[in-house]
Each structure stands twice: as C-alpha cells, then as structure tokens.
Amino acid sequence: MYYVIRDGQVVNTIELYGMAREAYERLEDVLLVEDRDAPEVRIGDVYDETTGTFLRDGVSLAGLITRTMRDNLLKACDYRMMPDYPCSEASRAAWAAYRQALRDVPQQEGFPETIEWPQAPDGADAGGASMLVQVDAAKVAARMTVAANADALRTEEIEAVKPLFGAWAAGVAYEAGRDIVRYGEGDALYLCRTSHTSQAEWIPGTETASLWTRIDAAHAGTADDPIPYEGNMALENGKYYSQDGVVYRCTRDTGNPVFQALGELVGLYVEAV
Numbered sequence: 001m002y003y004v005i006r007d008g009q010v011v012n013t014i015e016l017y018g019m020a021r022e023a024y025e026r027l028e029d030v031l032l033v034e035d036r037d038a039p040e041v042r043i044g045d046v047y048d049e050t051t052g053t054f055l056r057d058g059v060s061l062a063g064l065i066t067r068t069m070r071d072n073l074l075k076a077c078d079y080r081m082m083p084d085y086p087c088s089e090a091s092r093a094a095w096a097a098y099r100q101a102l103r104d105v106p107q108q109e110g111f112p113e114t115i116e117w118p119q120a121p122d123g124a125d126a127g128g129a130s131m132l133v134q135v136d137a138a139k140v141a142a143r144m145t146v147a148a149n150a151d152a153l154r155t156e157e158i159e160a161v162k163p164l165f166g167a168w169a170a171g172v173a174y175e176a177g178r179d180i181v182r183y184g185e186g187d188a189l190y191l192c193r194t195s196h197t198s199q200a201e202w203i204p205g206t207e208t209a210s211l212w213t214r215i216d217a218a219h220a221g222t223a224d225d226p227i228p229y230e231g232n233m234a235l236e237n238g239k240y241y242s243q244d245g246v247v248y249r250c251t252r253d254t255g256n257p258v259f260q261a262l263g264e265l266v267g268l269y270v271e272a273v
Helices: 021-028 061-076 089-103 139-148 155-164
Strands: 002-006 009-014 031-034 046-048 053-056 180-183 188-192 212-214 240-243 246-250 270-272
Touching: 009 046, 021 031, 061 089, 061 155, 155 188
Parallel strands: none
Antiparallel strands: 002 009, 002 031, 046 053, 180 188, 188 212, 240 246, 246 270
C-alpha cells in the first residue's frame, strides 16, 4: 500500500496492482510513499519529504505514540502521588523524580527515534512501569521488544504498550514471534505463535491457541500468585496455576505445551490445592 501525497499532505491510500509507481506519480502529479509500518497515518497528515516522516499538528507520529506511552506510564503510578497513599517521604520523593523523568522524555536528544526510558524506583509494584526496553525507531523496535519480553511484562506495562498495536483483522499475513494484535474485551494483546494469513474464523483465543498466545501479566507461580492457565502452555514442576477459580500445583514437568483443562490433568501433571 502507498500513501498518496499531494502538496505535502496525505490525501489517499492506494494499491498499484502492477502499475509502475513512477507512472502513477507522473499521471496524477502526486508523490507515493510506501507504507513502511508508519504508525496510524491518517488522511490529512503532513509528510516531510526531507526527513521522510509523517507529522500531525507539527509532531511526528512516532512522537505521538511515544507520548501516549509516556502518558500511560504516568497514569499507572498516579495513585502514588495521592496525599493519603501510605508511603515514606523517601519513596514519595523517588516516585516524584521518576514521574518528572517521564515528563522530560520528549526533551531527550534522540526523541522520538531513540529513547532511554527512566527506571521506576527499586521495589516497584503496580506503578513501576519500566517498559523493560530502550525504544529504538519508536513503534517498530518497541513492538519487537515487547514481543521478545511478552512473558515478563507486568499489568501496567501491558496497558502502556497497547497503543503500539493494531486490532486483529482477517486477510492479514502475521509473522510468528513478531506480530502482536489487539482483540476482544479490554483490547487484550495476542502474540502470533505460528505464521499464517488470518481468516475470519481464526480469531485470537483459546480455540486458536496454536496460532495466538494471549499476553498476560507475569505471575510468580506461587500459591498466592498462581499463573492463569488458558491452554497451550508447558507446566513446570512445583509451580502453581489457576483455571476457573481453582488453583493447581504442578507435580511434574509436561515438557511440551498441553491443551487440556487442568482438571483433566489431575493425577498426571497437577494436583488441586
């Protein structure tokens, strides 16, 4: 797909279907810019031919996405600044400094192409969204980093990175280990497990576990913090898992992912606790 640029502004999108790009540009007196995974380009956005970037209200789209990530990270720890939140003065000061560093992200020299995300204070809990990454080339590199760290993301980090990803759609070629989509209630994130071209009936979920894995917050696998089980998961001896309100302890490694309900694996790999 190409974005059609006239007088420096996006006016349409087009598929050439075999027509030469240069021929179309001469015929219509426009500039065609190939969709290189530019984030959320819209009709009316400005294209800077000198830098090869899309702009909206004078800000690059990569910058807009990064600002959205920053804003979500700030929201994730808003509660720590509430006057009645129980914490020490030192902790409050540390979180205030972290939040100020987040606000200062757009002032970094490499913004938005290269960003050094501030680290949340040591011992961070639900508000400590460190993102685990140094974002390079904004959306593309961040998306790849999220995919690589999908098993380690915390709840607030998952919420923060959702703006990076598009909704699942049929007729799209998805690549295993790279592509992540939003789908279902709460815009849950799913990581592609098997490269495929999606079809209408292959929606992300438990029925397509061979194609998609839901990205859930990291859990300790203890009795107090069991790992939610949705099938297509390898079980580890000694760890705890939960399904349908029941907690199970794994009694021996499965080695390979299993698909059965945990209740069906009692006596084989798990025991109810």
